[in-house]
Structures are given as C-alpha cells and as structure tokens.
Amino acid sequence: MYIEEAKDVVMMFTVINYILDLFRTDLDIVSVFANELSSVQALASQPTIQTAREVGFLGCHGGSNSVADLFNLYNNLNGPLKYADVWPTIDGEVGLLPKLFGAENLFAAKSAWIQEEHLLSSNSRFMLLKKSKLNEDAIISFLKQWLDGGFTRLEMMMIWFETEHWINSEQVLNSFEWTQWDPEKRSSKFEFKPLRRLEFLKRQLKSYSELGLVQFENEKTEKGAEIRNLKKKWHEHVMTLNALNKKLQQRVLQREAAMTKANSVVHLTTNVRDERNREIEELQKEIAKKRLQL
Incomplete structure (x- = not known):
C-alpha cells in the first residue's frame, strides 16, 4: 500500500481497515510519502502500520524529512521488519533506531545521516547504504567488531561513497593483516541472490504446476x-x-x-x-x- 497525501489519517485508516476486514487480510507492505502526510505520528500510531513487515519511508522530489518523522514511524513498530527503505535526506542528528537497523534488509538511498554508532548497533542481514559520509575510522571499527565475531546475522553490506566523500582504502586495509586475493584459493566469482518476493512467487507457481x-x-x-x-x-x-x-x-x-x-x-x-x-x-x-x- 502506498500512502501519499492524507489530510485526515484517522479517516483514511477507517477505510483501509474496512477493506482489510472485508478481504480478511493484513497489511504487510507500506510505503509512506511522509512529506504529504498531515501527521506521521498519527500514521505510526495505527495498529495496522505497527504490524507491517515492510515499511518504506519515501520523500518527494529530493525533499528532506525531519528526525521526528523517522523516529515516529519506525519506533512505533511492533513486529520485526523484513524490509526497511529510507529514501529522503534526514535533517538533524539521528539517535539509535533499533527497529530500523534491526530490519532483515535495510536500504538507505541518502545515508549521510547514518553515523558510526548506527553502523555498530546494526543487526541486519543485508545492508545497502548510498551516498554515505562514513569515515575511515567508522569502517575500521565496524570491520574489527565483525572480525571479533560480531554481526553474526550479516551476510552482505555495500556502501557507496560520492567522490567528495571517498574514503582512503589504504588506511582501512593497513589497519588489518591481509593478503592479496588468490582466485585459486577462493573463486573470484561471487553471485548474490537475495530472497526477494519474485523468487517467492516463482516457488509458489512451481508448487502449483506440480499439483x-x-x-x-x-x-x-x-x-x-x-x-x-x-x-x-x-x-x-x-x-x-x-x-x-x-x-x-x-x-x-x-x-x-x-x-x-x-x-x-x-x-x-x-x-x-x-x-x-x-x-x-x-x-x-x-x-x-x-x-x-x-
């Protein structure tokens, strides 16, 4: 469900809950255009939102959103998140968000607001951070904690840096004992296939074909x-x-x-x-x- 302009959030969810009850289903996926809402807090207080498994926090045409909107949306969630997408720029200093950084899949399109403390407190399985402003010390601290046995759930993390915020990779590498990649010891081909909804649908169709x-x-x-x-x-x-x-x-x-x-x-x-x-x-x-x- 995509939630865009809504002057009366309570009235909107009266209709949504009626439809969900009519079809005896739950709301699993929510994408919120926060800039168009009258109140993100009123939205986050809805029980239907609190049990969603995938919550996307979207912006409008390069706009930014406040820290309060981000906190109100993700801190009110009850169940564990499977997917969390944060697209807009977040204005202000962001505290820890366990619900957001505990999502199984986390994607931040403009992750300049993500600091070292967020990275070190994360518990995601897949993390994709674009337009990051993390420095070398943050990357080194994260890798050290990972090598010491932390982040046991993590399978993949990708961080993109823009040219003006590019980190010194030699400084990061020189902080560890490392050897050059040897394709004979480990194949250089790495194929990543995350479990997405498309794969799930394919399996469902296959099961029907075998009936x-x-x-x-x-x-x-x-x-x-x-x-x-x-x-x-x-x-x-x-x-x-x-x-x-x-x-x-x-x-x-x-x-x-x-x-x-x-x-x-x-x-x-x-x-x-x-x-x-x-x-x-x-x-x-x-x-x-x-x-x-x-």
Whole structure:
C-alpha cells in the first residue's frame, strides 16, 4: 500500500481497515510519502502500520524529512521488519533506531545521516547504504567488531561513497593483516541472490504446476466459493452503506426544513418586536407633546 497525501489519517485508516476486514487480510507492505502526510505520528500510531513487515519511508522530489518523522514511524513498530527503505535526506542528528537497523534488509538511498554508532548497533542481514559520509575510522571499527565475531546475522553490506566523500582504502586495509586475493584459493566469482518476493512467487507457481489435476480443481473450486462469498459480503456492505446514506440525506432535509421554520419564526417575532417599539416611540412622542402644552 502506498500512502501519499492524507489530510485526515484517522479517516483514511477507517477505510483501509474496512477493506482489510472485508478481504480478511493484513497489511504487510507500506510505503509512506511522509512529506504529504498531515501527521506521521498519527500514521505510526495505527495498529495496522505497527504490524507491517515492510515499511518504506519515501520523500518527494529530493525533499528532506525531519528526525521526528523517522523516529515516529519506525519506533512505533511492533513486529520485526523484513524490509526497511529510507529514501529522503534526514535533517538533524539521528539517535539509535533499533527497529530500523534491526530490519532483515535495510536500504538507505541518502545515508549521510547514518553515523558510526548506527553502523555498530546494526543487526541486519543485508545492508545497502548510498551516498554515505562514513569515515575511515567508522569502517575500521565496524570491520574489527565483525572480525571479533560480531554481526553474526550479516551476510552482505555495500556502501557507496560520492567522490567528495571517498574514503582512503589504504588506511582501512593497513589497519588489518591481509593478503592479496588468490582466485585459486577462493573463486573470484561471487553471485548474490537475495530472497526477494519474485523468487517467492516463482516457488509458489512451481508448487502449483506440480499439483495433481484433481487437487488443482478442488483448490480452484474452494477459491471460487471463497471469492463468491466475498462478493456477496461486499454487495451486502454496499447495500448497507446506501441505506445509511439515504437515511443521512433524509435527516439533512429534515434539518433544513426545521431551520427554515425556525428562521421564519424568528423573523415573525422580530417584526412584532419592531411594531411594539414603534408604538412605544409614538406614545413617548405624545407624552412629550402633552408636557410642552402643559
């Protein structure tokens, strides 16, 4: 689900929760355009968001987001994250974010805000950091901790540096005992195949292709009955909403009629009051004339 412009987050999730309940499913993947939201905190407090397994924090056209938005979104999550994507520039000093840096897959498109303490506290399986500003000391500290047995979950980490922030690789290498790469001892070809949703779908399709024809027909019949049941429930909900809408329209008409009647009563009362005021003024004038005559 992509969440873009939302002036009323609570109202938006009323609709989302209704749809999820209608189809009896959960919200696994959320991509948030934080710049367009009225309140990231209101979004993060929604139980539907707190149980998501993949949360993307997106920016708009090179914009930046505040530290508070980042904290509000990721610190309110309950379950472990499988994927966490942070795309925009983050303004301000960022504290530790265990939920974010504990995601199985972490990607930061503009990771200049990531400091040494974030790197050393990470517990991700795959980390990809672009446009980094980490210095040589941070890389050395990380490698030393890794060589000492830390980061047991880590399988791959890639860090990109822009030209103006390029690190001194010789300084990093000279901090360790190392030997030149020997392709005879270890193959120089390294193929990385992370488990993505595409691979999962391929396995699902393969499992269906290996099913027997009878089993496939039985499953198709069950799914068809389930879909028909969902359509029936959807139709019932639509009819209920239409009835409620009709009742609401009737109440609006009744209210407008009552307001019109009330306005007419007020207008009539005002006319009577004005007439009485004129009578009083005429009596006062007559009294004044009598006084002059006397």
